[in-house]
Amino acid sequence: MFNFFQRSYKTQMLTAVCIVLIAPIMMLVYNFFFVSRTDDFLIGDMEKELMGVVKEMNSKIQEQIALKQSREPQNNFEILLEDSFRTAAGPLLAGRNDQIRLCIYNIKSSSIFIEGYLHDYRPPGGEGQILRKDRILEETREGINAVASSGKAITTLGKTWDDQFLEYLEPLYVDNELRAIIWAEKRMHPVFAREASARQTILAVTQLIFLFGVIITILATNQMASRVNIIKEGLFLLEKNLNHRIPYLPGELGQISKAVNNMAAGLLEKEKLTEQLRSSERLASLGRIVADIAHELRNPVSIVQATVELMESRVNQNQELTDCLDMIKVQMCRQKTLITDLLSFSSTNRVSLEPIAVNGFLQSVTDSILPVLIKNNVDLLVNYPEKVFTIIGDRDKLTQVFINIIINAVQAMPGGGRLSVDILPKEDMIGLAFKDTGIGIPEEQLDQIFEPYYSVKAGGSGLGLAISKKIIEIHKGFVKVESKPGHGTTFTVFFPIS
Template identity: 40%
Template sequence: MALSKFQTLKNQLIIIVLIALLLPSAAMLYDIYYASKTDDVLIAEAEKKLEQITSFVSNNIYNQINNEEMVYSNEELVGIFNLVAESLANGNYPGVRLCLYVTETNQIYIQGYLHEFGDRLSEEKKERDQRIYDEAKEGIAAVQASGTFITRLGNTWDDQFLEHLVPIKVNNQIVAVLWAEERMHPIFAKGKHVRLFVRYVVFTVFGLGVCFTLLTITNMVNRIRSIKNGLIQLEYNLNYQLPELPGEMGQISGAINKMARGLAEKEQEIEHYKRQEDLMAMGRLTTEIAHELRAPVSIIQATAEAMEASSRDATDIKDYINRIEQQVDRHNKLIQELLEFGRPNPGAVEMLDLNELIDVIMSYVRPLLEKNDILLNYTNTSTESLYIDGNADKLKQVFINLIVNAIEAMQPKGKLTIQIRAEDDQAVITVQDTGKGIPQEDLQNIFEPFYTRKAGGNGLGLAISKRIIQIHSGSIEVESKAYSGSVFTVRLPVQKEYNKTRAAAAR
């Protein structure tokens, strides 16, 4: 029976493993999603704070320039920035760095520190300005290009900071870029790095686990397939040995090999007992043959003694002679049937048209059918001639025997159905009667020699018929139910190549 794709062991194991791996993966993805949401909340709070600072500084710059109605200059712009930013960085917002980049001079001005300790506090001013500009130049360029504010999360090799950059415009021209930045808490940066590292590790382990699991499943399935193929071989040859396998599969294959050796030994014992049974059957057969041969001889002997003791009347002698001739004919017929049963040679073989052969047989049996008032239903569903290699006389003997047995099994007004059909590379001939049928306990024995329930029968007819059909590389089967009639089915191989040759020659 074919298995669906979900019933195979390999697919079932893969589904189980995927389900087992899916649960921790889903939990990990949920953690990643939740952690990213937490980060977003922290960044949003810091961004709001930086927006307020940059808004305050920029508003002070715009207010002082407009209130004094003075001509704009870079020095005044820087002075206002330093005044406002210094108080914020050193007073209300320690840990926040305020920076101003002047577009015309390409210089940067800084107020406040992000780091309260470390090597960066000892940097020279020029080095510090250059480092901060390098960290912020991408954001500065983005503000100059877009003309509006941006917020960005900056990274260094060991740090993370949040920047909020806004343009300073005079007469709709960007004259400077102001920004405030705050260092993200070290735990934030380290936590993010740790989470990222853990994700990479988990996904790597996950991938290796999947690969290892699939490899293990594949190896196990291959071993199971090896055992399955070995079992198929053992079905035909018990001496076949399954290959040695590691682990528990090896224990299973070893147990199967041990069982196969035991079965092979049992088979040898059975074969030995079968030979013994055959010898016993031969002895019984010899006894039955002797019994069958002794009966007509006894009658002949008794008849001869009666002739000797009786009168010399010619009429009596003629009657005795007829009896002797009948028993001699019976004796010769029995011997001939025994020879037929034991002779494996079918005789002269030739190419036969099965349709013509059955037609000839039907012409032989029609008088017998009419005599017993049996209705015949003869059909041939084959659309072409069916050619077989065989001996015409032997095959006639088989089919006449089946038809005669069917007629004898029926009462008058019975119906005999004979059908011929082609089935694959075989010709199928069925002989069906409406007789009393064959009891189930007799079905398995009716083709055995000398087995008969028919009065006056010797039980060799069907046995000889089966032997003839087997010699012709065919088969004969019977189906029957009590009081429902019997169906004998004969199958013979058809010579298709001969049919093609004949058809081509006809064209």
């Protein structure tokens, strides 16, 4: 069963346009088949009248020519034709209220004789007989040639510069020889001429408008269908990837595409928030487990360390045992460091907040680690604005974050290099950028460097950046990393300005 509203948009538009265009199409059909037929009937009645006049005149002219030739055989045919024409035309024109013009054309001499006028009104003095004959002959030239070549009567619709007339032309035979062309002309009613002209103009304009409307409708429908397809394809791609965006579109469909893009952005943000929540929950659970493990490890390690220190005082004379104890002490220090990192990871949620002047605080951090930079041949460049910015944070926790980032930068420049530290105000946030000239980080590893226990350094615990990120997020901030292998890395930490 046909359901119109379940069809494609293009089909609906084309169907609606066809329904709307039925009226003008019917008007055109009516004008073509009925109004034009009415004109034909009017012209047919006038044609019968002119035909009757011409046939009667043709018959009388032939009778006059035959009568006069029998009386005066040597008479000039030109004079004979003119006399016969005027003798026959006079009674036909006498007493007529309507205007009829009778004419005859001598084929051999190309002369023309005229009786009657189409108009009541004639300018004073007229246009002159010669000019009038030339004009009438020129207006009827095509009809004369048609009758002369075919030998048959015809009816034509003639036209002057400001009027229309109907003319009926018939051949005149004398002794079975075509000698002249006779015709009668009658002026069409001015209203008919104006109406016919107006109808033709209206018909032409209507056809042009109709054609233009069809073309515009088809173009608009195709364009609309194309835009709908763009939205449809965009929705299909959005099902697979929420980062995709539908291109800009004008009009109402543009508002729809904008709303869809906003909805996709909202869903993407919701996914990110959900993933962050899951990550926080995982980290919290992991932190509790790590804290328990670290506490359990701390006691045995402390006992082992105390035992080693006791043994050192008793084996001073035995070098071999002393070397073994030194190796144990080194490993115990590593274990204590690992336990400290584990406890730090599990206790980042506990913060003591206070106002911190960023400029002075960052200067104190770089000053404290300056010996490490000098030892590793790293030049420090700082760029702090004159304006002092304040954030709310835990001084010890943030110190831990910045020192961790700086240490990582130093380790990424084993042969020395340059470390730039910049303070970058950005609307209601303050950015602290640490840019090194080290080996850089491969692009595929950038999303993993903040994962717990992920490390690209030999012997690294993989907790330093994970702890730093967690501390930054607790301070309602975020961290952005830009890196290119062989060209260094930039860590930018953003915090809300107090």
